[in-house]
Amino acid sequence: MALEANNANRGAGYLEQNGEGFVVRSAGRLEGMDDIGNVVAATRGGVPVRIKDVAEIKIGRELRTGSASEGGREAVVGTAMMLIGANSRTVSAAVDTKMKEISRSLPPSVETMTVLNRTLLVDATVHTVAKNLAEGALLVIFILFLLLGNLRAALITAIVIPLAMLMTMIGMVQGKISANLMSLGALDFGLIVDGAVIIAENSLRHLSERQHALGRLLNKNERLTTIVESAEEMIKPSVFGQAIIMLVYLPLLTFVGVEGKMFEPMALTVIIALVAAFILSLTFVPALIAIAVTGRVQEKENFFVRVLKALYAPALQRTIRQPSAFIGGALVLFFAAGLLFTTLGQEFIPTLDEKNIAMNALRIPSTAPGQSQAMQLRIEDTISKFPEVAFVYSKTGTAEMASDPMPPNASDTFIIFKPRQEWPEPELTKEVLQRRIEDAVAGLTGNTYEFSQPIQLRFNELLAGVRGDVAIKVFGEDFEPMLRIANQIATILRGTDGARDIKVEQVTGLPFLEIKVDKTEAARLGLSVSAVQDVIGAAIGGREAGVVFEGDRRFPIVVRLTDAVRENIEGLTNLPVPLPASPQTGRSSAVLLKQVAQFESAEGPNRSAGRMASGASSSPRTHAGEILHPWWPRLRLRSPAKFSCRRGTGLDGAGNSRILRRPANGL
Helix, strand or coil: CHHHHCCCCEEEEEEEECCEEEEEEECCCCCCHHHHHCCEEEEECCEEEEHHHHCCCCCCCCCCCEEEEECCEECCCCCCCCCCCCCHHHHHHHHHHHHHHHHHHCCCCCCCCCCCCHHHHHHHHHHHHHHHHHHHHHHHHHHHHHHHCCHHHHHHHHHHHHHHHHHHHHHHHHCCCCCCHHHHHCCCHHHHCHHHHHHHHHHHHHHHHHHHHHCCCCCHHHHHHHHHHHHHHCHHHHHHHHHHHHHHHHHHHHCCHHHHHHHHHHHHHHHHHHHHHHHHHHCHHHHHHHHHCCCCCCCCCCHHHHHHHHHHHHHHHHHHHCHHHHHHHHHHHHHHHHHHHHHCCCCCCCCCCCCCEEEEEECCCCCCHHHHHHHHHHHHHHHHCCCCEEEEEEEEECCCCCCCCCCCCEEEEEEEECCHHHCCCCCCCHHHHHHHHHHHHCCCCCCEEEEECHHHHHHHHHHHCCCCCEEEEEECCCHHHHHHHHHHHHHHHHCCCCEEEEEECCCEEEEEEEEEECHHHHHHCCCCHHHHHHHHHHHHHCEEEEEEEECCEEEEEEECCCHHHHCCHHHHHCCEEECCCCCCCCCCCEEEHHHHEEEEEEEEECCCCCEEEEEEEECCCCCHHHHHHHHHHHHHHCCCCCCCCCCCCEEEEEEHHHHHHHHHHHC
16 A cells, blocks of 8 residues: 555664764655655556545544543543552552642643542541441440459450450451451451450459458469469360351351452451450460459459349249240240241342442444434433532443443443532432432433442442343353343343343344455456455545654554545445456556445344343342342243253353352352
């Protein structure tokens, strides 16, 4: 091609002259639009035909596969990708700092805005964990002072909490365990101080008895001997108690996949904390009691314990006199609790309120990128009118770097809310507001919607390629039987209480313009199939013919038809296809594309065969397990053969349906 042959620099080694070495370079690169226009494409009758004589040269664009918008107008949305294993809080804070530096260097007409910052959610979660840990520690310390009756012993036991937490943090750092809502939220300070309370109580009892037996205060050696004996006495029950609690968490270490990544840090954190507390209860607590508790020790009940005993003693006596009635009542409560347990919903983990909403808008597969963007802008205009909404932004189709590929007919809409205190109705729940938004956008025809949360939506999609909470996949080779099975599954799902947004993946409806090469006619004219396809590809899709450098930036040179001609089917049929050069004259002629190819419009699949899914979202007050358990046994009983499909088709759960079944089967 003329452009490729006239756009290159070439080195030619070096030459020596007068003792100096000169590097030889032949410069021939195109440096601008004028250079491109002056390239000679052919010569007719001794007259050069330049590119500018037969083509329009201008700054163009790539064929659009996606777009972004904010508040009803187009925008540019960028995403910072975090490396595997990195700390999300640290990365988010660093990105936010860097974006502030970048904003200062941008032109005044360009404004940057952080639309979704994970730091806010992480900080809120850390604040919740810290608040819960502080409240739990203070509550345990208060109970210790209330029940132990000895101020010094209660203080020593309470010191175990921060020391055990310090040792736990050291273990987490060495084990590379992240401090998050799951790992720290599972810590129970009552379990941590359990061993210390036992050692402290037994030590006080032995000190009191020894002082009473001798009739005087104990000296240092007597005090140390007494406490060592009391600690040794409690080693066995303390070890058994801690070991039993640790064994409860050991099955969580057998989890694999996503559930393993979620629950393994929690189990390891609790086990590390229990081991740390056990070590402190057998070393630190006895030693400090021996040093700090030096005066007269009296083992007596305080007022609070006497009140509790006064309430408990009559109940205990009645139980001993009539054991059958109480045992029967306990059994009735046990079976009643068992029946209630069967009606409880199940979830992989409780839904974390991200304070924002993610809405997936889907159109028919034939929707063009421009039309899809126009429909999305109307959705944003509608949602932006809500006073609770701070702003709305969307991503439609696939970006230039396809980190989140989507078809042009799909849009991810992120609805960011204002702080609740700025709402006209601060008591309004998120579920009610979501229903109002759903009702508002329902009037915009041509769209179907699925609601989730920004991180939850991405999490579900990365897990199994589906965006709903519950999904079932149908595997096979042919779309027709797979689609029939998927529709049957959707019918079963629609009969389940709590399920909503039941839908089957769109697998057909994508319009195709098929250009079929007439191989016989092409061969008669001396054309290969690839020669015809090269013309079609360059004319419609475009062909890159080199690059132009401008400083450290590079711009591809693309040759293709104008949009007006590309969209004219009749014009495409008249494209000239060059024939091989004549051996007699050396000249080449051309034929029209319609002479060697047929144009047909057809409707085809919008994805390759292999998998499709039926999905369901749970309502805000329904757990995923409540949807999963009614329909999964029914689908398991109806094997692929009973679904009347060909051999090689199978079923499998996805999303929360698989996650809920896998840990249960493992345990």
